[in-house]
Amino acid sequence: xxxxxxxxxxxxxxxxxxxxxxxxxxxxxxxxxxxxxxxxxxxxxxxxxxxxxxxxxxxxxxxxxxxxxxxxxxxxxxxxxxxxxxxxxxxxxx
Numbered sequence: 229x230x231x232x233x234x235x236x237x238x239x240x241x242x243x244x245x246x247x248x249x250x251x252x253x254x255x256x257x258x259x260x261x262x263x264x265x266x267x268x269x270x271x272x273x274x275x276x277x278x279x280x281x282x283x284x285x286x287x288x289x290x291x292x293x294x295x296x297x298x299x300x301x302x303x304x305x306x307x308x309x310x311x312x313x314x315x316x317x318x319x320x321x322x
Contacts, residue, residue: 233297256283 235241259279267275 232241232244235244260276263275263279264272
């Protein structure tokens, strides 16, 4: 997913995002099924709650990482997302 930042064409980004969504669609149900095969019924409530709390925590960190990526402003030769999107839209509109 970090590689999405290096894509320079909108259609490639949409295709990659679609593929990521297709592959991620079965992740949560398959993890829940896998956990149900490992643990007994009495342990499942605690294990599910830990799993969903970790997912929520990871989602919360996504916003912090996004803010950090937006504030790069030329670090390591890469522009921020705002600069990349603005330059891409200018190239396609002319």
